[in-house]
Amino acid sequence: MTAAHAHAAEALGVTVHGPQLWGWHGRTLGHRSEHPVHGTCWLRLLSAPTEQAGGKLWDGTELAAKAFPDVRMPALHGLHDWTAAGRAYRAELTRFIDEPVLSPDPVLRTELELTADWFTTIRSTLTKIATASTDRTAVRQQWIDRAVPQYTGRPAPRIEHWECAHGDFHAANLTNGGTLLDWEGWGLAPRGYDVALLVAYSQLAPRTAAHMRDAFSNLLDTSTGHAALLVVCADLLQSASRGDHPDLTPRLLALVEECCGRH
Known part of the structure; x- marks a missing residue:
């Protein structure tokens, strides 16, 4: 995944920096990055066996960007798909959101003061x-x-x-x-x-x-x-x-x- 992420960064023309962020059970890998036109971005890589690629989870980000243009979400700047050694990869380059999430984990364990x-x-x-x-x-x-x-x-x-x-x-x-x-x-x-x-x-x-x-x-x-x-x-x-x-x-x-x- 790390090597594939580096390939995606080169293909989409970004330089990555900072810590890696692994998704659920290692299925995704994200990294902050810099693009010469779009500025600070987030490069997220999805991976699955070739026969399991595609479908709802694969194209959700792409289709959401088209379906919800007025919703507060990261703008999608680019996609890159490829296969290698029996695995499929999709890289998504989105705008970096410089706002803290409410919790580092889906389960909220600390009280919040929401406005x-x-x-x-x-x-x-x-x-x-x-x-x-x-x-x-x-x-x-x-x-x-x-x-x-x-x-x-x-x-x-x-x-x-x-x-x-x-x-x-x-x-x-x-x-x-x-x-x-x-x-x-x-x-x-x-x-x-x-x-x-x-x-x-x-x-x-x-x-x-x-x-x-x-x-x-x-x-x-x-x-x-x-x-x-x-x-x-x-x-x-x-x-x-x-x-x-x-x-x-x-x-x-x-x-x-x-x-x-x-x-």
């Missing part, structure tokens, strides 16, 4: 995403039917209202200026899915989670919102069963009980 302006920006972003037309899918009813009973012990909700969602809406993908990062998985999901995911991932910072839930009560304090919360709890409990963020499990189970009690 009214931040919530206004995020509401506007969510509205623009939700109203977009797409045939991409972030969450499928078939997965909900299987995963919700398995990981929550509750009947799977039948989703009647589907909207476009970012699909990975958590504190590590949100900056303190309201910029939204990492667009590879966007697509249709249950209404309220993004804010439900943000709230679920924030349960270890209960004061901030309560603030978020109150701010997005129009989306969450409804039957569709409770269904979205149940779905994201199943998603995160599934991840916890594989070793990710196990400390979040008790809070997720409590959130499941709360959602089902209110429904």
Whole structure:
């Protein structure tokens, strides 16, 4: 990956510097870089076996740049694709966002002081995403039917209202200026899915989670919102069963009980 990243830097005409940033399970590698025209950028490399390349996660950033021109997200400056030794690579060169993310990890573990302006920006972003037309899918009813009973012990909700969602809406993908990062998985999901995911991932910072839930009560304090919360709890409990963020499990189970009690 390091050698492939160096190849991508040469192909896209940038000089990299600073620390490397590895993505989930080493599937991506990012590096700050300098471009003679675009200035400070972020060079992100994706890799997969050749037969698994393409599809939703592969072209998400490219298609999001076209679908959401008015959303606060890193501008896409260039792409470079190639294959070598049975692996496919895609390099994405985007504008560097000089704003701290809310958390270094998807699971929020420290309380935040989020401003009214931040919530206004995020509401506007969510509205623009939700109203977009797409045939991409972030969450499928078939997965909900299987995963919700398995990981929550509750009947799977039948989703009647589907909207476009970012699909990975958590504190590590949100900056303190309201910029939204990492667009590879966007697509249709249950209404309220993004804010439900943000709230679920924030349960270890209960004061901030309560603030978020109150701010997005129009989306969450409804039957569709409770269904979205149940779905994201199943998603995160599934991840916890594989070793990710196990400390979040008790809070997720409590959130499941709360959602089902209110429904």
